[in-house]
Amino acid sequence: MFSQTCQVRFSHCDPAGIVFFPQYFVMLNGVVEDWFTHALGIDYAQLIGQRLVGLPTVSLQCDFAAPSFMGDSITYQLQVERIGKRSITLNVECIGTDGPRLKLRQVLVTTSLSKHQSMDIPGDVLDALNRWQNETGATS
Amino acid sequence: MFSQTCQVRFSHCDPAGIVFFPQYFVMLNGVVEDWFTHALGIDYAQLIGQRLVGLPTVSLQCDFAAPSFMGDSITYQLQVERIGKRSITLNVECIGTDGPRLKLRQVLVTTSLSKHQSMDIPGDVLDALNRWQNETGATS
Amino acid sequence: MFSQTCQVRFSHCDPAGIVFFPQYFVMLNGVVEDWFTHALGIDYAQLIGQRLVGLPTVSLQCDFAAPSFMGDSITYQLQVERIGKRSITLNVECIGTDGPRLKLRQVLVTTSLSKHQSMDIPGDVLDALNRWQNETGATS
Amino acid sequence: MFSQTCQVRFSHCDPAGIVFFPQYFVMLNGVVEDWFTHALGIDYAQLIGQRLVGLPTVSLQCDFAAPSFMGDSITYQLQVERIGKRSITLNVECIGTDGPRLKLRQVLVTTSLSKHQSMDIPGDVLDALNRWQNETGATS
Numbered sequence: 001m002f003s004q005t006c007q008v009r010f011s012h013c014d015p016a017g018i019v020f021f022p023q024y025f026v027m028l029n030g031v032v033e034d035w036f037t038h039a040l041g042i043d044y045a046q047l048i049g050q051r052l053v054g055l056p057t058v059s060l061q062c063d064f065a066a067p068s069f070m071g072d073s074i075t076y077q078l079q080v081e082r083i084g085k086r087s088i089t090l091n092v093e094c095i096g097t098d099g100p101r102l103k104l105r106q107v108l109v110t111t112s113l114s115k116h117q118s119m120d121i122p123g124d125v126l127d128a129l130n131r132w133q134n135e136t137g138a139t140s
Numbered sequence: 141m142f143s144q145t146c147q148v149r150f151s152h153c154d155p156a157g158i159v160f161f162p163q164y165f166v167m168l169n170g171v172v173e174d175w176f177t178h179a180l181g182i183d184y185a186q187l188i189g190q191r192l193v194g195l196p197t198v199s200l201q202c203d204f205a206a207p208s209f210m211g212d213s214i215t216y217q218l219q220v221e222r223i224g225k226r227s228i229t230l231n232v233e234c235i236g237t238d239g240p241r242l243k244l245r246q247v248l249v250t251t252s253l254s255k256h257q258s259m260d261i262p263g264d265v266l267d268a269l270n271r272w273q274n275e276t277g278a279t280s
Numbered sequence: 281m282f283s284q285t286c287q288v289r290f291s292h293c294d295p296a297g298i299v300f301f302p303q304y305f306v307m308l309n310g311v312v313e314d315w316f317t318h319a320l321g322i323d324y325a326q327l328i329g330q331r332l333v334g335l336p337t338v339s340l341q342c343d344f345a346a347p348s349f350m351g352d353s354i355t356y357q358l359q360v361e362r363i364g365k366r367s368i369t370l371n372v373e374c375i376g377t378d379g380p381r382l383k384l385r386q387v388l389v390t391t392s393l394s395k396h397q398s399m400d401i402p403g404d405v406l407d408a409l410n411r412w413q414n415e416t417g418a419t420s
Numbered sequence: 421m422f423s424q425t426c427q428v429r430f431s432h433c434d435p436a437g438i439v440f441f442p443q444y445f446v447m448l449n450g451v452v453e454d455w456f457t458h459a460l461g462i463d464y465a466q467l468i469g470q471r472l473v474g475l476p477t478v479s480l481q482c483d484f485a486a487p488s489f490m491g492d493s494i495t496y497q498l499q500v501e502r503i504g505k506r507s508i509t510l511n512v513e514c515i516g517t518d519g520p521r522l523k524l525r526q527v528l529v530t531t532s533l534s535k536h537q538s539m540d541i542p543g544d545v546l547d548a549l550n551r552w553q554n555e556t557g558a559t560s
Contacts, residue, residue, distance in 0.1 A: 010453060010468065011446045014290060015188055015297040015350055016253050017469055021197045022169075022291075025162035026431045033430060037491075045491025048155055048430065049437055056207060057161045062200045067256060070295055071457075071465025113156050116207060150313060150328065150434060151306045151442075155490055157329055157435040166291045173290060177351075185351025188290065189297055210435055211317075211325025295468055296533050301477045302449075305442035328435055337441045340482045347476060347536060393436050396487060 008072040018067035040128040054111040062104035148212040158207035180268040192253040202244035288352040298347035320408040332393040342384035428492040438487035460548040472533040482524035
């Protein structure tokens with residue numbers, strides 16, 4: 001499991017004073033970036049920017065349990081559900097100090113940003129994913 | 141069906157030159173606002189700002205079919221799947237000039253913004269929803 | 281003068297219920313896009329995406345006169361103050377139904393997105409800018 | 421001086437692969453939040469959310485020296501230029517590992533969020549500002 005705590009910022013919140021739901025996905029993307037760079041050892045910015053491997057989302061299911069307020073600390077806990085040939089399925093829970101905030105399932109696919117077509121997960125990324133799965137004791 | 145076309149802006153796009161997926165939900169919120177204000181006849185800004193009725197999302201399922209590029213025109217087509225006592229379930233398709241971009245199901249709940257608790261859909265909103273469903277020939 | 285009205289959305293507003301100031305600049309960018317595409321006849325998305333000409337901001341001065349609330353209609357009025365060899369200086373006022381909201385001066389430079397260096401304004405863009413200045417009676 | 425390092429995220433970047441300029445101001449707001457909460461000892465979320473004291477920006481001048489790319493670490497360095505009766509003037513520099521990125525001057529005013537009018541800086545905030553100015557050796 002990869003775990004990261006985010007601060008709920010003024011900029012994440014709406015006129016109701018709670019996180020505007022798309023902002024949870026903006027934060028999620030930051031968590032995925034850091035998971036790649038720091039846990040998998042695959043530099044996310046380089047993967048996208050230099051290697052031109054995209055990681056667009058093809059499927060997202062999310063249930064929201066409770067609102068998050070400005071100033072809250074919320075923790076994203078990321079697990080890999082499945083590693084496909086061209087896709088990675090993540091299960092993510094986001095938890096506040098007082099209980100769950102949301103639970104989501106996200107399917108990412110690897111694409112060539114020069115051709116805008118799906119492509120196989122690059123070998124080093126696949127190795128890193130499998131190694132991380134083994135180390136964290138999860139089953140894929 | 142409520143239909144609205146959005147322009148894909150520079151600000152919606154990521155380093156891959158395509159819409160960053162949370163931005164689809166930001167645009168979706170604008171579509172829901174205009175549906176309320178112009179199709180249902182319920183002023184969305186007033187509902188939230190003066191009447192303190194919130195419409196947070198409690199569930200979201202979204203499948204992305206193809207990327208949208210800067211400069212694209214994309215059309216959101218919104219239908220009501222179900223009107224509950226305290227919730228509204230929407231089915232939305234977003235379509236580009238060359239085919240589908242995404243399909244989503246969103247469940248909104250009505251909440252009291254003073255108490256941050258769910259509340260029944262206000263009478264005038266419920267009437268407007270039922271009237272609109274009848275006029276557009278949909279079944280709830 | 282190029283004039284465009286924007287709707288203040290839920291997503292533009294902060295926990296105080298007013299436009300979060302960076303969102304004015306996000307809207308501004310949309311206005312500049314439409315000014316290029318519709319008034320100058322230079323397709324903005326193509327300029328950036330295909331021709332790889334960037335238009336980053338190098339200087340920005342902005343004074344905010346009054347807050348904008350969710351649901352407000354605000355109108356951006358854009359004028360060109362100066363056309364340089366590699367830069368365009370804009371004067372923009374944003375006006376609500378009840379008076380001014382903000383006044384800004386923005387300097388954009390043309391850059392090569394393949395080299396990330398400044399470059400001369402492309403000939404067709406310069407011609408379009410000069411033609412538009414003449415037609416709208418402004419002096420540069 | 422209050423100093424804070426931010427990670428340039430995928431979500432901050434535009435189709436040119438560099439930070440979209442309004443995103444610098446979104447990050448700036450996070451820096452100001454943390455400066456209040458951690459350096460001044462005034463809980464920012466509570467100030468806005470419970471005490472209903474707003475801190476809108478009334479003036480902003482910003483010069484951008486060089487672009488920031490996805491994956492960059494950039495450091496915001498914040499100093500107070502002037503403490504007024506109802507305003508705080510900040511000087512902020514944002515620096516990358518290879519040199520300056522931007523320099524800005526921002527004037528914030530204290531407002532009552534219940535009346536949407538300017539108000540005097542609350543006593544405890546003023547004390548905290550003066551104390552911090554003295555400790556950091558700056559002159560106001």
